[in-house]
Amino acid sequence: MNYRNTGFSTLLVTSMLLSAMLLLTLGLYKSAFLNIKQIQNQISYRKNYWYAEGGLECAFAYLQYHESVTGSASFCEQLDHSVQVTELGENYYQLESSRGYVLLTRNVVISYGDTEGEESSSANIFHAQWQKGSWYEH
Numbered sequence: 001m002n003y004r005n006t007g008f009s010t011l012l013v014t015s016m017l018l019s020a021m022l023l024l025t026l027g028l029y030k031s032a033f034l035n036i037k038q039i040q041n042q043i044s045y046r047k048n049y050w051y052a053e054g055g056l057e058c059a060f061a062y063l064q065y066h067e068s069v070t071g072s073a074s075f076c077e078q079l080d081h082s083v084q085v086t087e088l089g090e091n092y093y094q095l096e097s098s099r100g101y102v103l104l105t106r107n108v109v110i111s112y113g114d115t116e117g118e119e120s121s122s123a124n125i126f127h128a129q130w131q132k133g134s135w136y137e138h
Contacts, residue, residue: 048100055083055097056106063093063108064128092131107131 058076063085076083081099088094091110096103110128 044100045102048102049104051081051099052097052102052104055081055099056095056104059083059085059095059097060108060128060130063095063110 055076062076081097084096086094086096088107091112093108093110094105095108096105098104107130108128109131
């Protein structure tokens with residue numbers, strides 16, 4: 001029997017097993033790294049999404065109390081993102097809020113109704129509401 005090649009074959013099998021384990025470990029590391037990057041991107045997207053949603057709510061709240069405002073919504077500047085109010089028609093506005101790479105738009109309808117008070121004659125009631133089906137995420 002030839003015992004000189006026994007050490008070489010053991011070394012060869014061990015080297016191949018270690019190489020396979022190294023490739024498997026590197027593959028798992030790459031997969032874990034990609035999952036971490038996807039989670040970080042999702043967190044960043046959701047953060048920007050909710051900031052943009054806050055901009056829409058800020059502009060909507062402003063419209064509820066001031067009835068009319070167009071152009072840049074400077075009243076929401078402290079939110080650190082862009083909010084635009086565009087008048088589409090009489091008592092009809094489009095709110096657009098963006099932060100990072102997220103852009104949200106939604107339409108608002110303003111309605112006026114007359115009610116009669118007990119002591120006064122008629123008072124003009126102002127009401128702003130979201131238009132149904134006008135939610136857009138770009």
